[in-house]
Amino acid sequence: MSGFDDEIYRDELLDHYYSSPRRGRLEQPDVAFEDENPLCGDRVRVEVKLANGTIEDIRFDGDGCVISQASASLLCEKAVGKRVEEVNRWGVKEVLQFLGIQLTPVRLRCALLPLKVLQVALAIPEKKGWSSAESPRSDSDEPRCAH
Amino acid sequence: MNERTTTPVRDTSELNQLEERVRRLRTDFPILAREVRPGVPLVYLDTAATSLKPVRVIEALAEHYRQRSANVHRGIYAIAEEATAAYEAAREKVARFINARTPEEVVFTRGTTESINLVALSWGRANLRAGDEVIVSELEHHANLVPWQQICRQTGATLRHLRLTEDGELDLDHFRQLLSERTKMVAVSGGSNVLGTIPPLHEIVRLAHEAGALVLVDGAQSVPHRGCDVQALGCDFLAFSGHKMCGPEGIGVLYGRRELLEAMPPLYTGGEMVKKVSLTEARWNDVPWKFEAGTPPVAMAVALGTAIDYLSEIGFSFIEAHEAAITRYAYERLQEVPGLRIWGPPADRRGAVVSFSIDGLHPHDVAQFVDRFGVAVRAGHHCAQPLHELLGLRATTRASFYFYNLAEEVDRLVEALQETVRKLVRRL
Numbered sequence: 001m002s003g004f005d006d007e008i009y010r011d012e013l014l015d016h017y018y019s020s021p022r023r024g025r026l027e028q029p030d031v032a033f034e035d036e037n038p039l040c041g042d043r044v045r046v047e048v049k050l051a052n053g054t055i056e057d058i059r060f061d062g063d064g065c066v067i068s069q070a071s072a073s074l075l076c077e078k079a080v081g082k083r084v085e086e087v088n089r090w091g092v093k094e095v096l097q098f099l100g101i102q103l104t105p106v107r108l109r110c111a112l113l114p115l116k117v118l119q120v121a122l123a124i125p126e127k128k129g130w131s132s133a134e135s136p137r138s139d140s141d142e143p144r145c146a147h
Numbered sequence: 148m149n150e151r152t153t154t155p156v157r158d159t160s161e162l163n164q165l166e167e168r169v170r171r172l173r174t175d176f177p178i179l180a181r182e183v184r185p186g187v188p189l190v191y192l193d194t195a196a197t198s199l200k201p202v203r204v205i206e207a208l209a210e211h212y213r214q215r216s217a218n219v220h221r222g223i224y225a226i227a228e229e230a231t232a233a234y235e236a237a238r239e240k241v242a243r244f245i246n247a248r249t250p251e252e253v254v255f256t257r258g259t260t261e262s263i264n265l266v267a268l269s270w271g272r273a274n275l276r277a278g279d280e281v282i283v284s285e286l287e288h289h290a291n292l293v294p295w296q297q298i299c300r301q302t303g304a305t306l307r308h309l310r311l312t313e314d315g316e317l318d319l320d321h322f323r324q325l326l327s328e329r330t331k332m333v334a335v336s337g338g339s340n341v342l343g344t345i346p347p348l349h350e351i352v353r354l355a356h357e358a359g360a361l362v363l364v365d366g367a368q369s370v371p372h373r374g375c376d377v378q379a380l381g382c383d384f385l386a387f388s389g390h391k392m393c394g395p396e397g398i399g400v401l402y403g404r405r406e407l408l409e410a411m412p413p414l415y416t417g418g419e420m421v422k423k424v425s426l427t428e429a430r431w432n433d434v435p436w437k438f439e440a441g442t443p444p445v446a447m448a449v450a451l452g453t454a455i456d457y458l459s460e461i462g463f464s465f466i467e468a469h470e471a472a473i474t475r476y477a478y479e480r481l482q483e484v485p486g487l488r489i490w491g492p493p494a495d496r497r498g499a500v501v502s503f504s505i506d507g508l509h510p511h512d513v514a515q516f517v518d519r520f521g522v523a524v525r526a527g528h529h530c531a532q533p534l535h536e537l538l539g540l541r542a543t544t545r546a547s548f549y550f551y552n553l554a555e556e557v558d559r560l561v562e563a564l565q566e567t568v569r570k571l572v573r574r575l
Contacts (some may be wrong), residue, residue: 009571010517018573040511040527041541063541065511066571110511 007101012069024059029083033121034062037113042068046076046118055079055087060114066137067099067107074098084122090115162472162554169469172461173200187521190556194466195340195368195547196525197390204393207453210448220419220436220446229466234445237452238435239398240504244455245349245385246376254435255448259367259400262288263334265401265438267294268361269411270384276324278301280329282360284309284317285537286339289530291365291386294355304331315342315479319350319438326358328371333362337369339530341543342491343474343500345369350380357524361407367391371549376462377402377513387449390457394454398447401438408434415440430541449479466550470499473548477557484564489507490538499548502529505564507572512542516571517563524560 029047036043044066048083049057058080060072078098079087095111103111173179176199183189191199218226219234235250242250256262263569275281281295285308299306305480307325310318317335328332333355339344348364357361366375372387377385384407403411413420413431414442420440422430431437458466458487478494478501481487488505491497505513517524525545528535535541546560 011510014571015572038532040509041535042509042511043541063509065509065515067511105513107515 008107013066013099013101016020016070016073017066020060020069020076021022022059022073022076023061025061026057026059029059031121031124033117033124035091035117035120037064037068037109037114040065040110042110042113044072044117046072046114046121048118050084050122053084055082055084058118064113065110067103068110068113071094071099071111072096072117075114075118079118087121090119101108152360159472159554162469162476165465165472165555168465169551171552173553175203175207175457176551177202179551182437183521183523187394187519190253190520190522191551191558192546192548192560193523193525194371194391194549194552195529195545197396198371198381198393199551200395201393201457203457204395204450204454208395211449216440221376230445230511230512233449233452234443237448240455244374244401245370245400245461246378247402248378251379251434252402252408254401254403254408254438256386256399256401256438256445257397257444257466258388258390259365259386260399261526262399262401263291263312263363263365264383265414266386266403266411267298268406269414269438271295271298271304273410275299275302275304275414278329279304279331280307280325280327280332281332281334282307282309282322282325282355283307283334284313284336284533285311286317286342286344286534287334287336288340288365288367289532290367291336291363294331305329309335311344314493314496315339315344317344317346318349319347319354320324322351322354326354327359328359329477330355330358330360334365334534335339335362336365336367337375338372338498338500339491339534340368340500340547341373341529341534341545342562343497343502344492345496348356348380348382351539352371356381364574365377368498368500371458372413372463374458380431384408389451389454392454393457394451395447397444398451399449405434408438411435411438413440417441419443456518461550469550470548471495473552473554473557474499474501476547477548477560480557480561481564485568487564488542490540493514500545502543502545504540504543505568505572508567510542513544513564513567514570516567517560520559520563520566522560522563 005112030050032047044062047059058076067145080102095115162442180346205294215226215230217230219231238253239248283295295306310321312318351357351360361383364382366385370387383404387400390396417440418430420437422432475494487503489503514524514526527542
């Protein structure tokens with residue numbers, strides 16, 4: 001029996017998968033983005049409330065495998081209270097640190113989807129020149145996953 | 148779509164009899180001797196993605212490079228002539244295998260996808276016009292869907308979709324309604340890689356021809372398991388891959404009726420496919436070489452010939468009987484797993500493919516968890532996204548079988564799935 005998989009499916013990650021306190025929607029998010037991993041059908045939506053360049057509140061929603069959903073939950077936990085610039089610097093290393101596991105390349109895509117979605121969401125006000133406070137909810141101009 | 152939850156009544160005596168031979172055949176596959184991890188043997192249940200390779204095919208590849216590594220159709224030295232003879236002998240083997248009228252009706256391609264693209268792009272560009280219609284079914288693999296979407300978009304033709312019944316079979320009444328004098332091509336799978344559905348090809352060909360349409364059969368999932376007699380079936384094109392039938396990757400076949408192939412323009416141009424070239428123009432070679440621009444995958448074609456010999460020795464009567472028995476066994480045993488639903492037709496009307504979902508579990512987690520038991524199954528949409536949308540699913544887990552699979556491997560899958568459910572599913 002491989003210890004590797006036992007780690008992936010350890011209770012802590014299953015807790016995040018089945019009952020994350022961060023799962024849900026925000027009343028009035030400043031930015032939101034949703035994307036999917038077309039290969040496996042993981043879907044993650046992230047909604048963020050910003051205050052002076054800091055992530056004030058954050059929620060995720062979606063469906064998918066344990067890795068993608070637990071990664072989204074952990075990402076939300078770690079991102080709240082952080083500066084946007086800092087979250088934008090996060091990459092593979094940070095995501096694996098949050099999860100506390102090693103992953104094969106295929107499953108790494110599941111783990112990275114939430115961070116990708118969050119970073120796209122955080123780029124929305126900057127691209128459009130909005131201050132974080134006045135950026136609108138972005139449902140209408142979300143790019144559809146093009147795959 | 149119906150889910151199946153009937154209680155099993157198991158009779159494995161037939162399967163047990165067949166398994167004596169399966170055990171002998173398994174010794175032909177070196178990979179079956181390896182462990183995935185120390186103490187964990189491989190349980191390979193993903194033949195629908197690619198089959199395992201018998202040692203004879205592996206050796207045929209190596210032997211070609213050891214003995215006859217030369218380009219074909221050009222050299223006049225001994226090993227080049229041998230390579231050419233071996234390549235063309237492989238074409239003759241394929242022609243006999245599918246009962247083509249002549250070897251010239253067999254075009255070597257890289258695989259099923261390229262074969263279908265060749266027809267869509269070459270035949271489609273030359274023959275489809277605005278107002279024409281192409282019919283595909285809702286269960287097609289992307290390889291037999293996207294090329295037709297593209298060529299219809301380019302030519303202004305309309306793509307129509309043949310509906311499925313509740314059981315995941317093709318709705319022939321709907322097919323009759325769709326067919327008209329506008330129908331120019333019917334492109335249909337010989338076997339679903341998700342549901343296991345086996346479309347009634349003879350009936351489809353008859354109805355399509357009555358309407359004046361051509362028929363292309365995507366044989367990727369049917370030829371390796373049941374073969375195909377193109378003359379008896381009467382299809383106009385047949386596409387299939389080597390790697391799903393014990394051959395190597397990188398080699399596939401497009402069968403086309405000779406007069407159709409002759410009338411089609413080449414898709415790729417360059418060396419090999421020309422008779423005479425001047426600075427300003429070129430005259431095409433005869434079929435099938437007109438469609439084989441550049442150096443072909445000679446060793447792979449030769450090894451495909453070896454795979455065909457191997458399958459022919461086993462015989463499709465054995466392969467079909469064993470697959471029917473192991474599929475029925477899997478279909479029944481899988482229903483012992485709590486919350487598991489099988490999608491598609493009943494066990495006696497499907498190929499050696501069983502796709503399922505388990506309540507509360509994502510297929511990716513299922514596939515990863517059973518991998519710890521050495522069980523290789525596929526998770527995802529299996530390149531049939533529209534079909535999964537139809538089922539209301541993002542993905543499924545799929546087990547698929549071939550003549551080298553044992554009932555005890557199905558048992559391992561079922562035990563692994565039961566363990567998965569025990570460990571991962573939380574009743575909320």
